[in-house]
Amino acid sequence: MRITCPYCGERDVREFSYLGGEPGARPDGMAADAHAMFEHVYQRPNPAGPIREFWYHTAGCHSWLIVERDTRTHAIAAVIAAANREVQS
Numbered sequence: 839m840r841i842t843c844p845y846c847g848e849r850d851v852r853e854f855s856y857l858g859g860e861p862g863a864r865p866d867g868m869a870a871d872a873h874a875m876f877e878h879v880y881q882r883p884n885p886a887g888p889i890r891e892f893w894y895h896t897a898g899c900h901s902w903l904i905v906e907r908d909t910r911t912h913a914i915a916a917v918i919a920a921a922n923r924e925v926q927s
């Protein structure tokens with residue numbers, strides 16, 4: 839698999855470290871109940887299809903990236919810098 843870093847260009851996946859799926863928006867800790875916080879911290883979707891996930895360009899520019907990848911085919915639809923992402927709920 840190859841990932842196109844927005845800063846370095848197309849690179850082998852071995853240059854990157856995988857963090858996991860992008861979590862949704864964090865509930866308001868003071869207003870949310872324990873169940874909502876448990877769901878946010880411990881429960882992660884595991885879809886067969888498109889997913890947004892965090893990758894770190896370890897052997898490159900040391901940037902955090904959001905990769906939109908199809909888990910069935912590993913086809914990558916988009917890569918953006920995590921700093922430029924919009925949080926999805």
Ligand SMILES: [Zn+2]
Nearest residue numbers: 843846898899
């Ligand atoms: Zn890079």
